[in-house]
Every structure is written in structure tokens, then in C-alpha cells.
Amino acid sequence: MATNNTITFYDLQLASGCTISPFVWATKYAVKHKGFELDVVDGGFTGIMERTGGKTERLPAIVDDGEWVLDSWGIVEYLDRKYPDRPLLIPHESIAALTRALDAWFWGAATGPWMRCFCADYRDLSLPQDQEYVTTSREVMLGKKLEEMQQGRENRLPAISASLEPLRLALREHEWLGGSEPNYADYRILGSILWLASVARTPPLSPEDPLRDWIERCRDLFGGLGRHPGLQELYGLEQREGDPDLFMKPQAAGGGIFKRNTGPASTQAETQKITKKA
Numbered sequence: 001m002a003t004n005n006t007i008t009f010y011d012l013q014l015a016s017g018c019t020i021s022p023f024v025w026a027t028k029y030a031v032k033h034k035g036f037e038l039d040v041v042d043g044g045f046t047g048i049m050e051r052t053g054g055k056t057e058r059l060p061a062i063v064d065d066g067e068w069v070l071d072s073w074g075i076v077e078y079l080d081r082k083y084p085d086r087p088l089l090i091p092h093e094s095i096a097a098l099t100r101a102l103d104a105w106f107w108g109a110a111t112g113p114w115m116r117c118f119c120a121d122y123r124d125l126s127l128p129q130d131q132e133y134v135t136t137s138r139e140v141m142l143g144k145k146l147e148e149m150q151q152g153r154e155n156r157l158p159a160i161s162a163s164l165e166p167l168r169l170a171l172r173e174h175e176w177l178g179g180s181e182p183n184y185a186d187y188r189i190l191g192s193i194l195w196l197a198s199v200a201r202t203p204p205l206s207p208e209d210p211l212r213d214w215i216e217r218c219r220d221l222f223g224g225l226g227r228h229p230g231l232q233e234l235y236g237l238e239q240r241e242g243d244p245d246l247f248m249k250p251q252a253a254g255g256g257i258f259k260r261n262t263g264p265a266s267t268q269a270e271t272q273k274i275t276k277k278a
């Protein structure tokens with residue numbers, strides 16, 4: 001049992017002190033969800049091995065009463081296994097399956113493309129001693145100079161915003177991805193959004209984005225865990241001529257599951273249109 005209800009948490013930080021990793025953000029929320037306090041070990045990219053006594057090159061990592069646990073997903077599995085009587089992060093195996101699918105979609109649609117829009121900011125905001133390592137390692141990862149990769153982002157941000165519609169549609173019907181209460185699905189996606197807020201020097205989302213309500217409620221959780229003063233402004237993206245809609249208007253139905261068949265009155269207009277009787 002965690003001594004004094006506290007878990008040692010190895011953070012990965014920018015010069016501002018705010019967390020710079022989707023995995024680490026999600027894990028901070030996961031530990032708080034289980035009702036533990038965080039004893040944060042500060043630090044950036046360089047020196048992770050020294051800080052953790054050679055235990056890991058990657059973060060997050062936690063130490064619970066002397067037991068090291070690595071990897072964001074591994075930490076969630078450990079916390080639910082070790083503390084089953086506290087609120088579960090993954091209350092059913094189906095949530096693990098769905099969260100994996102959601103995470104993979106979000107990574108491809110948003111986290112990766114946003115990284116390509118903010119990679120030079122990511123480097124510039126990192127700790128001075130990390131900047132050379134961040135530049136060389138991320139240029140290898142991305143296959144380009146960071147400045148070149150980031151260039152033209154104003155032309156790419158609108159489409160990234162538009163691609164988040166599946167998340168908006170789900171959160172139109174449910175208060176949280178976890179339903180009536182947040183669970184790890186919420187924290188996993190929020191992790192990427194708070195990572196974005198830590199590096200995005202130009203706003204990536206519209207002030208009217210329907211996701212704003214959920215994002216801000218998540219940020220308020222656990223005494224305002226997502227309100228570090230070093231975070232950037234998320235909202236301020238504007239639609240320019242030729243840009244796609246940044247989000248679907250709330251009255252737009254969405255297809256499939258979102259277009260409920262309640263009898264002919266609900267489908268008549270569509271039937272008339274597709275049979276050209278309108």
C-alpha cells in the first residue's frame with residue numbers, strides 16, 4: 001500500500017515546468033483517479049536514466065512503496081490490479097479494447113499531425129539542456145528539420161480540427177468517454193490534448209469547438225490538474241476562406257449510430273432525397 005497515500009511520479013517537463021508528454025499527462029490523471037497524491041520527481045529529457053537509477057529511458061514511471069512500474073498502460077494495469085477497491089480506470093475489458101482503438105485513431109488523426117505542426121515549438125519550449133537532444137532525436141523521428149516540418153501549419157490545422165468529429169459526436173451523447181464519470185479513455189485522449197496545450201504556440205482549436213466543454217471539465221478535475229500556468233491557449237483557430245469547417249454544426253446529425261431510425265417520419269426527408277422525389 002502506497003505509504004502516506006502517495007506515489008512517486010517521474011515527470012517529463014518543459015522549461016515552464018509543465019508536462020511534455022501525452023503518456024505522462026494521462027498517467028498523472030490515472031494516479032489521481034485512484035485517489036493517490038503525487039510525489040513528483042522533476043526533470044526533462046536528458047538524464048532520465050540517471051534520475052531513475054538506470055530503470056528506464058522513457059517516462060512515465062512510478063514507484064509505489066518501493067515497487068517500480070513502467071509504461072503508461074502498464075501503470076494503469078498495475079493500479080487497477082493492485083487497488084481494485086478504488087475507482088477503476090478500466091472498469092471492464094471492453095473499455096481496454098475500445099480505448100486502444102480510440103487511442104490509435106486519435107494518434108493518427110491528431111497527435112501525430114499536431115506534432116508535425118508544433119515540433120519546433122516543442123523543442124524551443126523544452127529545457128535549455130534538452131534542446132540539442134530534442135532537435136536531433138525528433139529530426140530523426142520526423143525525417144525533416146523541425147522548422148521545415150512545422151512550416152505551413154496554418155494550412156494543416158483546420159483539417160486536423162475537422163477530423164476530430166468522432167470524438168465530438170461521442171461527447172455530444174455522453175458527459176464523459178467513461179459515461180457518467182470519467183475513466184482512462186478520457187485521460188488517454190486528454191493526455192494528448194494537454195501535451196498539445198503545453199507546446200502549441202498558436203491555437204489549434206476554435207473558440208466555439210464543442211470539445212471545449214469536455215476539455216475544460218477534464219482540466220478542472222483533481223483540483224485543476226490540467227491548469228498549469230505554463231500551458232498555452234488552445235482556442236483561437238479561425239476558419240479562413242477555403243478551409244474545411246473546423247467542426248460540424250451541433251444540429252448536424254452524423255451518420256450511422258448517430259442517425260437513429262424512429263420510424264418513417266425520421267427517414268422520410270432522406271428517402272425523398274435519395275429517390276429524387278423531393
Ligand SMILES: N[C@@H](CCC(=O)N[C@@H](CS)C(=O)NCC(=O)O)C(=O)O
Nearest residue numbers: 021023045057058059060071072073
Ligand atoms: N510506451 C511508453 C512510451 C513512453 C514514451 O515514449 N515517452 C517519451 C515521452 S512522449 C519519452 O520518455 N521520451 C524520452 C526521450 O525521448 O528521450 C508509455 O506508454 O509509457
